Amino acid sequence: MTLHVPLPICTRASTSTRDQAALCRQSVPSLLHLLPSSRLLRGSSLVVQASSTEPQVEFKEEEVSTCTRSATATVPKNIVKECFHAAVDEMQKAAAGTQGFRQGKIPLAMIISQYGGQRNFKIACLEGVLTKGFELAAMNKMVVQESLRVTSNIAELEAAFDPSKPLTFTFEYDVVPPLVWKRSYKDLEVTIKDTGNFETDQAAAEGLVRTFLKSKGHQKVAADRGAKKDDTLIMDMKITDAAGYTPLPGLSGERIAFDPDEDPLGLAPHLMGARIGDKRSFQITFPDDYPVELWQGMRAKVDISIREIFEWVLPTFDDEFVKANFPQFESAQDMRKNLAATTAMERVTDLDERLSNLVIKEVVDSLDVEEIPESLLIDMGTLQYRSTLLTMIEKKIATREEVENYATEAMVKEYIDKRRVELEDLIKFNMAVDEIFEKEQIPLEDEEVQAEVDLRKKSYQEQKVDYDEEAIREQVITTIKSVKVVEWLKDNVKRNIVPYEGSS
Secondary structure, three states, X not given: OOOOOOOOOOOOOOOOOOOOHHHOOOOOOOHHHXXXXXXXXXXXXXXXXXXXOOOOOEEEEEEOOOOEEEEEEEEOHHHHHHHHHHHHHHHHHHOOOOOOOOOOOOOHHHHHHHOOOHHHHHHHHHHHHHHHHHHHOOOOOOEEEEEEEEOOOHHHHHHHOOOOOOEEEEEEEEEOOOOOEOOOXXXXXXXXXXXXXXXXXXXXXXXXXXXXXXHHOEEEEOOOOOOOOOOEEEEEEEEEEOOOOOEOOOOOEEEEEEOOOOOOOOOHHHHOOOOOOOEEEEEEEOOOOOOOHHHOOOEEEEEEEEEEEEEEEOOOOOHHHHHHHOOOOOXXXXXXXXXXXXXXXXXXXXXXXXXXXXXXXXXXXXXXOOOOOHHHHHHHHHHXXXXXXXXXXXXXXXXXXXXXXXXXHHHHHHHHHHOHHHHHHHHHHHHHHHHHHHHOOOOOOHHHHHHHHHHHHHHHHHOOOOOOHHHHHHHHHHHHHHHHHHHHHHHHOEEEEEOOOOOO
């Protein structure tokens, strides 16, 4: 599982180091937009705006399951009246400038009419009343904001609403599940296999040599024969979903130059032997590590028409070639040696990335989390999906218009269903991050936070995307904390590295 903590653009989330704020992500607004602004609500910080001598909101809660609660709240008439007047005041401000009336002096009947009638007016007044009950749901626990849902009949609440009377309603919500360790994170042990050795580094270096030779070589038409593995094919290509209906952005076009040496999708085996004018159709599966997360593991249909075939005419890789084109190296042997060192460093970087993923997996496997609320899963999946689409735009894989074709509820649901286990593991890991970060007293510097915030703001500005700077800052803190915890774990867990034994 790859650690992936994207940044929402314009929503706000609480990210106290004592809160598991990484769990609560942007989601579709709840019914009536009745939810308070904080992501995780803590009762100790919420106060019902009423005198201590006046009646307070009565709140009763029942446990439905480990992570689901059912509650009944009775809001006393003094608070109902306050909410009513607050709603009217807001409507007065919104109606300011109505001809013939001074601000704050518009008749209530006219306000109700301008607001769309009695029903809309009552719903607006109900929002404040229901929020008072929601606030008390947060006492001594962490509530998943997106899960708050009224279970009372809305029409009956409208009929019962009277500013001079108390109001009782019922609702449900989810809470963040308790975090239980089956074994301490300090006792983790990971085993990782190396992916290469000196010989594989040398082979990779030869591939780089060929790339440099191509940059100085030329091509000629390959006549009267089929395509070979070292050729360049000029072809029309269309890659769609498996059903053949939706083209994948950036993967279709006319007269595309295809080099088998750069073939992340594994198209070459399907094209060998093809001649000019041939058409080929076949199915592929995107690799699990494909750069576009949305397409990882996905089946797709490929339609190709061969236009031209070229073969390479390459210079000889010797000291003379190196001296003329890469004078920073002393000889061909010296250049090969440096290229091998480069591939070795890339292998080490890959090893470190796989170590990060193994550490995350070990942490998740060490947790005993009885239940993940569906609301939390949907919320996390929705944010991950939106982040993936934004990345496609940022990396110019697709245009904003092309990405809009993927921004549907059906596709979000498909994404979540396909990655349900991965999303659950990410939620569990994020739950552990705050605990480890606090217990180990891992430092977090303001300068590194601000630097990352500035980079994110610049990126959003370049993409002409609206953003909330405070939301960016809070999510940057969450991201940095996660990265720092992973690095701390890599430095402190027991590591076993198995030497490379050859490709299987």
